[in-house]
Each structure stands twice: as structure tokens, then as C-alpha cells.
Amino acid sequence: MKRPFALFAAALLLATPASAEKLRLALQKTGTTGWEMAVVKAFGLDKEAGLELEVTELASPEAGKIAIQGGSADIIVSDWLWVARERAQGAKLTLYPYSTGVGAVMTKDASIKTVKDLAGKKLGVAGGPLDKSWLLLKAYALKRGVDLEKSATILYGAPPLIAEKALQGEIDAALEFWNFAADLEGKGFARAIEIAEVEKTLGAKGDVVVTGYVFDDGFAAKNKDALSRFFAMTGKAKALISTDDKAWAAAAQRLGQKDAATLDIYRKRYVAGVPKRTIAQEEADAAVLYKTLAEIGGEKLVGPGKTLDPGTFYKGGEAAKR
16 A cells, blocks of 8 residues: 555656757847747746747847857747748748838938938938848839939948937938837837838738748757747737736836837837738738849849748648637
């Protein structure tokens, strides 16, 4: 006959869950993935999902690309255009939607409301001449008879530099990434031209995913269940940030010193960027935009691929969206 202590120990063993599966994430320190990871930890969502998350914070998106290519990370966050380019060159990366968050042309000049109003103005462009939003804006302008490179003065620069130039009044308008656009919005700048609307004018049916969780096809095949739990977990974190003020407080700590109005803008823009469509819908719109980008950006932008590679979007995580 077993003693009570032995019975208790046996029951405890049976109740103990299997060891958590480890996922190695390499994420940009200033990105919103940090918000989600803060909420995951604060609410124990990783333990609930049976996952051990090893998170490395990086200084730039480029560092993440190096990490995934070098095998030092299982998952990073990047954009679908980069994934498509890598696949066109033989890599086997794939992407699960993370955010539709995209920037805007920001200005304090009340006369700037359309691309035609940018003629004769100084426009700062965050990123370089091959930045996706810039190329889409150029294509959109051309459809309206405006060649921005000829009619406006274009200044390229890193997002913080362009934001600073805008604040100092050295440029008339700034095409900024969504988070820098949110900062400028909090400082009285207007969103003159929404890149989300530009995308729709160029053929997209809805708000198109910009960034996603990126991983290797081989890794996905071996870790389908863990990935499904990871996507479900991050989905819960997104929902909590959207609806729970305690969760938002945990996320907002990552933003440093921001006034309440700017924090509200950040939250609003983040929530608006949560993907709401099926993978098939995202893929279809990405394929339409890819065609435009390939035409205007050429091989320098998209590599040798003329059309969006069908493996660019990961299909195995669809259940996590439901």
C-alpha cells in the first residue's frame, strides 16, 4: 500500500506539464513586438502556451535579418517584400502576418492635402529611394499626373532624422513610418496622405499586412504546433493591449516618456494595425502591390522574382487566427 506522501508525489508528477518548447526570437528593441512580449510576461501567456521564449533585442531590423539567415534566431519580424525577395533568390523563408501598420505623409502645412500639393515642396522620405512606402507613393502620384522626383525636392534619411527635420520646419512634409508618424501627430502634424489609402488606390482590397513573423520553412515543418501556440499567444497579447488598460500600461512602459495624448495615438494606431483578414486575402493584395513595386523598383528592389512567390505567406498558422 502506498503511503500518502508517495501518492501525493505521484499525482504531482502526473499534473506537471511537459517541459516548455523553446523559441528563439530576435526582435528590434524599439518595435511593438516588445510591447507584446511585455504583456506576454506580465500575464503569463508564455506559460499558458507551453512556450519558453528566448528573446534577443536588436538595434535594427537589419540585425534581425542577419540573425535569421545565420541561424541564431528561429523567428524575427520583417516585411513580406523582403521575404519574397529572399525566396526569389533561393532562401526558404516565410511570413505570418503581424501588422498592417503603415505610415503617412505628415505635415503642418494646411495647403498640403494631396500629392499634387507636394509640387514645389520639400518632402522628407524615411528610408531610402527603395523604401516600399515611397515607391508606392510615387506610383500613386504618377497615376495622378505628378512625378514627385521632378516636381518636389526629395530628402532621404533615417526616420528619426526626417522627423527632426519636420519638427524644425526644414521640410514641408515627411513620409514617415507609422510610429514616427504617431509622434508627429501628437505634436500637431496632420496626416495628409495615408499610405493605406495609397495601397487601396493601387489595387489592394483592404489594409495590407506590412510586417510579419518570419521563419524558415524547415523550422515551420518541425515546429508547426509550437508556432500555432505562439501565434495564438501573440493574438491574445494584441487583444489585451487593445482592450485592457493594465496590459496597455505594461506595453506603454516600453515607449519611455510620452504625454498622454501621444500615448493614446500610439495605442489607436497600433490597434488599427492588428491584421483582421485571412492569409489568402493578405496574399492576394500583396501580389497586386508586388507587381507595382517590381515595375517601379525593378530588380534592385524585388530581386529576380517577377511575381510574388506563393510561399511568401505561411499557410500553416491560419487556425491561430480563428
